[in-house]
Amino acid sequence: MTRAEAELFIIRELRLIDERRFDDWLALFAPDCLYWLPIVEGDPAVEPSLVYDDLQRLKERIFRITASPPAQEPGSRTLHNVSNVDVAEAGEDGVRVLCNLTVFELRPGDPIQVGLAVQRVFAANAEYHLVNGPEWRIQLRKVWLLNRDEPLYNLTFLF
């Protein structure tokens, strides 16, 4: 996978999130995947993460986002940008891609409603492990938020 191919893969993957095509997005993940937002460097078996999803829990996350819970009523609009794409390691079975993500999130509404009508911006380093098969699949999607260890308001959307 070249850098241009990796970038295009991620651009298209992110577009699925922003277009709320969540089932198509899920289909990009390998069965042994991990979608991970750590809070600190350290062993995720010992330290809590913001998100530590295997495929089962990732499916639960999608179900929840689309089930209109209070934290998604109204739902989030998101816009994901990817930049600084670098294919850090490339082998026959897969590649490790490093990149930066910028995520904008907005829950639209009347500003009198506390928590709505506030556009938030998140910056992150991301690491993808993509595995080769009939199609490329995501085995690891690690998002290292700049404000990972700060007090945060609801994160009931996808990074």
Add this chain to the structure above:
Amino acid sequence: MNLDIHDLVVESDHDFRVRTDVYTDPAIFELEMRRIFETTWVYVAHESELPKPGDYVSTTIGLQPVIVSRGDDGQVHVLLNRCRHRGSAVCRLERGHAEQFKCPYHGWVYGSDGKLLGIAQATGYPEGMPLSELGLAPAGRIATYRGLIFASLEPDGESLDERLSQVATYIDLWADRSPLGSVTLTRAAHKFLYAGNWKFQLDNGVDGYHGNYVHESFLAILEKAGEKTVRGYKDLRSTGSVVGLAHGDGFIDRPYGGMAGQFEYHDPKLSGYHEQLRQAYGPERAQAVLGQRNLLIFPNLFLFESHIRVIRPLSVNETIVLMQPTRLDGVSDELNTERLRTHERFFGPAGFGAPDDVEMFVDGQTGMKARGVEWSILSRGLHRETRGDGVWLGGHSTDEAPQRSAYREWKRWMAGAGGVTSSREA
């Protein structure tokens, strides 16, 4: 604020109400900081965060920055984070290890016990500077119970033992989730910041009424995963109870085998845990330990199965909530990891439950902009509770007995029952 404190919380045999101003008035918030947070015992840190001399965390008591440190003498110190010279904070980091705290402004140096160790270019001061009196100002009182460090800025008042006399039994049950009777906090924590009053979290942490509605999506997830049916979960709301205690404490009480299901760890690969508890405490107490309690220790601490929760008010409509996961000492790493994964599934800003609670807190702040309706109603279950000596036992797990205890205590302190219109109350 032109209101009498006594008019803010109204109680009779059939009625319990709290005025909107209690959640919205900046002047009431300021008074809460003085008369509650800066006067009563408040939780500041856990001993496992300070294992060695020189370890520290920085936090707040009310709005005041403090350092909680372990001195070379092994003692825990709670010190105002303010240089005695010109007022700069001497500690900027949230946690760490330091032999001393050095003021970045003019280089005054303090020990981890707060003593002033040295002044830069000391000959520049007149003779007779009382150096021994210029250490970092300590909190009035410090005491610990089962690893929980409490402090009060007021030097006088009841001892922590007196303060915790009723609730200690339930703190013990919480700590005894570990067969060694102690827990260790993880380094990282889940932290929320929400645009609402701190008491929305206080009210909700012991609220057994909202789950079926606010957490509908989580119940559906459990059903889809084959763990518990939504109907089954709703039926379990009728098990257990709620309890209000004196001193503003209270808890939801779910017995072993009931709601507690997801925090009991029945998985065969973890079954050694139950046996460990039986061996440590005997079968009867092991069963009590395995019940689930959301325990409020007024005003700023909750003990949950998976974590310690700390409320940190910032202003009348801004609050930080820390959810610090615990590891049980003396159990398998496998169990502690499973507990962590269970915690993450519901709690934290990206969990499947806690964000919905927080949404209710900001909804509360929105709704209370509407005036003309001046009260919120906390009378649920008044007609079916059993009252004893400083105990209010709810007739149903959805009743509001714990919240009523908290507001009775709130009113008592706000009316000056600390005996203190403190020196800080200008």
